[in-house]
Amino acid sequence: MKNIILSADGDSVIYSVPDAVADQLEEYCSEFCCKWLWNSPDAAKYRKNGFVCYTERDFIDYLNTHKFPEQKSTLVLNLGWTELEAGIPPEYRSLPYFNF
Numbered sequence: 001m002k003n004i005i006l007s008a009d010g011d012s013v014i015y016s017v018p019d020a021v022a023d024q025l026e027e028y029c030s031e032f033c034c035k036w037l038w039n040s041p042d043a044a045k046y047r048k049n050g051f052v053c054y055t056e057r058d059f060i061d062y063l064n065t066h067k068f069p070e071q072k073s074t075l076v077l078n079l080g081w082t083e084l085e086a087g088i089p090p091e092y093r094s095l096p097y098f099n100f
Contacts, residue, residue, distance in 0.1 A: 003076055005092060006056035008100040012088060014076040015060055018068045025096040028067070032059050033100055042066065056100055 002022035005012050006029075021028045037043045037052045042065075046052045063073045082088050084099055 001071065001073075003095050005079070005088065005095050005097040006059065006100070007082075007084065007098075008055040010055070010081070012079040012082040012084075012097075013056060014079065014092065014095065015056075015073050016076050017060075017063060017073040018071045021063060021068070021073070022096050025098050028063070029059065029098045029100065032062050036062065036066070054100070059100065 001016045002019050003014050004017055004022050004025055005014055007013065033052070033054070037046050037054060043052075046054050046058065060073045060075075079088065079092065085093075085097055088097070
């Protein structure tokens with residue numbers, strides 16, 4: 001398990017995720033928000049009037065339920081509002097980062 005930082009135009013949150021997710025974060029996030037949310041019957045609850053509404057927590061639920069049920073991703077630390085990457089504390093700047 002490796003740490004990453006996720007945000008959805010709000011707080012930046014550190015999560016522990018499977019190594020494969022951390023190593024290919026952009027690909028997993030893009031698959032979630034550009035394909036799965038729009039096409040999966042399991043994602044119907046996120047679709048409203050031609051839009052999708054979700055947060056980074058929904059991505060973590062997706063990983064835990066559909067991709068890596070045997071390796072649960074967990075919240076490590078909420079860094080609060082960081083103005084996207086600009087305000088990430090120095091000790092966390094090397095972590096993979098994705099803003100939905």
